[in-house]
Amino acid sequence: MPKRTSHEDASCTVARPLDAIGDGWSLLIIRDAFDGLRRFGEFQRNLGLAKNILSARLQNLVTHGILRTVPAGDGSPYQEYVLTEKGRGLFPVLVALRQWSEEHFFGPEESRTRLVDAQDGQPLPPLRILSHDGRELGPEDTTPITHNGDS
Amino acid sequence: MPKRTSHEDASCTVARPLDAIGDGWSLLIIRDAFDGLRRFGEFQRNLGLAKNILSARLQNLVTHGILRTVPAGDGSPYQEYVLTEKGRGLFPVLVALRQWSEEHFFGPEESRTRLVDAQDGQPLPPLRILSHDGRELGPEDTTPITHNGDS
């Protein structure tokens, strides 16, 4: 996590969430959480990261309200980490990232893990950014404005 | 950028792009590039990061094919950094991240920078994940599979 002491961190909607998920591990933990992993040991085995790092990342995700700890699960005396509603809101971000990655980081013959429709196994079509009246918008069709909160 | 020497980095469509954009600065640089910034000094002034860090991040984004350098622009003897097609493909990721951030990191009264439709100034409606036949999909409606490249 960089320092970002600049003047630009206050109102930018990109900068602020990066404190929560901007490091290299958090999004992988969240992806695993979407895949149903809940236990410390599951995350650690699946990701192969050091336990102290995992511990710090889980704490950070909990304090940011993305994961929360629930007391048990099965009879074990330990806790589990599950996505909050805020954490589940990251689903479109992960889908967008996966689609971009599939398109640009993998060759057509290369094996990869992809997300498919659970009902019929069909791959997800590419995300589209639509305006309120249904036009498809590209990067040049949008503009950033400073919004005051009132409106 | 974490090490990720684990067995899971090879085929995961989330892990691989994080080498390119997984640090705390790269997405901010890319957002600025979408906003039209092109020059080293523009990025540095706008983000307030150290010049060596900016230099390293720009190099990394160039080697990953997200930005490319173009020789001039105006008459100046310097180079500019512009998004490649691959870089422009990150637009849905940024939109998804902004929408999640607006919803969960900002109070209703809090001032923030948001993205609006350039044509009519209307805010972008929330992204929806749709199946190939138009059903809206949530996290529990999808499942990850290992895809072999052939099909």
Added chain:
DNA sequence: TGAGGTGGTTGCAAAGTGAAACCGCAATCA
């Protein structure tokens, strides 16, 4: 009792980050 699994914390070495200084180049100014 003690052997093993789970969920961490603690050292410590190595790598990464960041502020400031420095540097080469070109255009500008005196």
Added chain:
DNA sequence: TGATTGCGGTTTCACTTTGCAACCACCTCA
């Protein structure tokens, strides 16, 4: 002509973070 400034970096060095390994506390089961 010689000095100055701005741009685009690179170098230096103190500081922070990461990651491996060891250790530890707790519980279960034999």
